[in-house]
Amino acid sequence: MKTHVLFNLFAAFLLADSLNIEDSAGQFFSSGHTNNWAVLVCTSRFWFNYRHVANTLSVYRSVKRLGIPDRAAIENDDKFVFQVTVENFLRVLTGRLPPSTPRSKRLLSDDRSNILIYLTGHGGNGFLKFQDSEEISNVELADAFEQMWQKRRYNELLFIIDTCQGASMYERFYSPNLMALASSQVGEDSLSHQPDLAIGVHLMDRYTFYLLEFLEDIHPASKANMNDLFKVCPKSQCVSTPGHRTDLFLRDPGSVLITDFFGSVRKVEITTDAINLSDPIKELEENSVNGEVQKETYSYVDQLPVSEIIHQKPKQKDWHPPDGFILGLWTLILLVFFKTYGVKHLKHIF
């Protein structure tokens, strides 16, 4: 099935109307989005990956400062009960969560949402390591974004990754309106910024450090655009070569404001009309049963169902044959064969 690619001409209207301050509708055209989301993922565990957690929290701070409210989803292995696994990450992106998932853990974006996705951790050529036990490949990520596009779950998406060989993660993107930044090219490592002698680990990664420095200068009304973001952390400071990809993005990066993704500036319109209501308010009837008003008693749901946790059944894992099973099986077959027919029959085979 062909994907419909009739692009709207927002850019043309943008140039024409951005100069017209009288027109209240002019504010709409600067980006075409009405709300912002940010998904910040730290995929590492263990104390020596302190810097990855620090990276994520620093981006969280910038994003919060510029206005994205706390309902934006954050995944960090020690902040939420939400386990950070590849499956959960993809579920949040594509929206395939079980019906019992509450609002605060869903990405409730629509076709007018701009989404910022920030990933940090350990990566390689074409994959990113999650929690030291699984990986997500660039193809899976590209497919997830395509599913988001098909379901119109984003207007524009900015993807920032700070890992080794980060550029390999955005190589396979093919959906429209994606812009990607990575801290290093394929074959390069992303380096950390400085060690802290007191706690003995590195505090932050270089790319995110300079990114944070850049973002500190951005305030909600700032007019800095993406081209400035691409210049963050040149090779002299970062040692690795940051890369970016804009070929899938509709608008010219120079016209995209940083606050389009990092901030959340709401569009507002003045309400010019009001409806004239003249009926008086109806009196509500008192419900008197036996002369008493029945009141429902409410109680809090058990926040930590300890008894359930203790007596939880272990998660059903798929059955695998025991280790060495196949090898043992073949050895047995060969032994039986040669016992029956004798070793001299080897020559019939070889």
Added chain:
Amino acid sequence: MATTEVERRRGQLAALSIAAVVIIVGVPLWWRTTETYRAWLPVSQINELAKLQLQLSADVEVVFARGTVTPEQQKKVPLTQTQDEERPIDEDTALRYRYETRYRTATIMEEDALNQATAAEADLSLHTLSESPCGSVVVYVIPESSSLLSEDVNVYIGQRRTALMRIGPQMRVGKTIEQLLAHLEPRIKQVLQVMSFSHTDITVALSDRVRFSPDSKDTIADSMRAFKSSPGYEITFSLLNPDPKSHRLHWDIEGAVQTYIQPLLTKLSPVANFSIDSQTLYYAMLGVNPRFDTSRNAFTLNADSLAHVINPVEARLGSNAASSNPVLNFLLYVPDAHHSPLYIQDRKKQEVPSNAFHSPRWGGIMVYNVNGFYGSEPEFPVDVNINMAKVMGVFLAQLRLLLGVQSSTPPPGFLLAPCGSTGLADWELDRLMWSRSVENVATATTTITSLAQLLDQIGNIVINDNIAQQVSSAVTSLQLAVAELEAGNLGFALQFSKEAILASEKAFFDPSLLHLLYFPDDQKFAIYIPLFLPMCVPILLSLLKIVSEARQRRREKQAKKD
């Protein structure tokens, strides 16, 4: 020597039989056991739906009052006409608008109704006579000399589904019925654009399938402002009291909702379900500092700072954790005593009469000044009874905008009746139902076709029976919705389209569709080689040996012959 021959024979037979068992029994067994369960999907029907041919039919009734038709023309009436307008959108989507127009003359009772003093009264009495079905439009053509409409007004659109249209002067109209109809046609079409569906509205509704290039600013703003079609919405009314020490606020929110908002929501119930909450928040500040304007002796908030008001407040608003329906927030802010009165200014530095603003796809905020209630010697805290009629008037207007009810400015010469006590005219409801049906159908078809494509592309995904069932029911509902749109039954079409959307969303977002998205080739080889290589090598080698021996024997036989 015979024994070696027999042994060799036996060896060859063993090798051949092993190879035969592997190929005939082993390979199919491995194939079946590693197959993923994929229930049957109606792929051919889905592909048919991918090419969407929508036909929207509207019934129009044109009633000629006395004095608009000559006796000769009257002989030809009643008469029915059908008009089709083809509008291809792109290679996969095509629209056809069908207008079935019935022309007739007015009955005695309708003539009496049209003799009322004002257009509003005429409208009211016409409705007592007959009820027009959902999706239809009735146009009453009144003579040019009629006093119902004022000089500059040519068309009056009522609160239900009727319009009063003034006919042009006799010279322009002409003598024959054909000329009369030709004169009326463009004007009736204009009326239909306002009261029924217009091409722009429908293309906006199709925006899920087709990214279009809009030709007017208003269309973009409209499409960005209104919430997308959803089976349910949540409305939350919040009273923000930053200064409880000075103001003790009383608002009869339950009564106000029951009287003013509920009628609108009941009328909109075919479109969506609504649930309403209300809350009061204390010590909730705005987050922007208003400036004191000495010329007006009041505090002002200018239009640019309004954008920064919402986010700090939003974190405190809360929402219903259980549902993922879109939320509309309506905030009533009573400024604290030190910053009263507070007025909102638009870009031209003019005061806004409603003192309210709204944000697309979010909700609205109204500032309610209470310093008028202080009296001569205010003793804090002051008891304030909020005038809910005024507040709800503003919120109702904002609600209409956010739900997409408001239409663009009508053409010149049109007068729209103010919406009634429900806050929604019948024809506005029809418009909403048309665009929602089309939007639902477009979204559901895109969802289903992209799901089918996804499942086709990724061979490793398990398709459970419940997913197949949801897909089938979505396909059936879609086909029914398209058929009802063609027949002109708007109510049924909307209902089927809603069912289609629910089923398709359920199927697309089923949590089980995330398994095993991608296996790289090197991983597949790494799994299968240790299993199959030890088995295949002896078999292959023995087969090769058999073949080479056979060839050698043939050569020997040849040599013996010669």
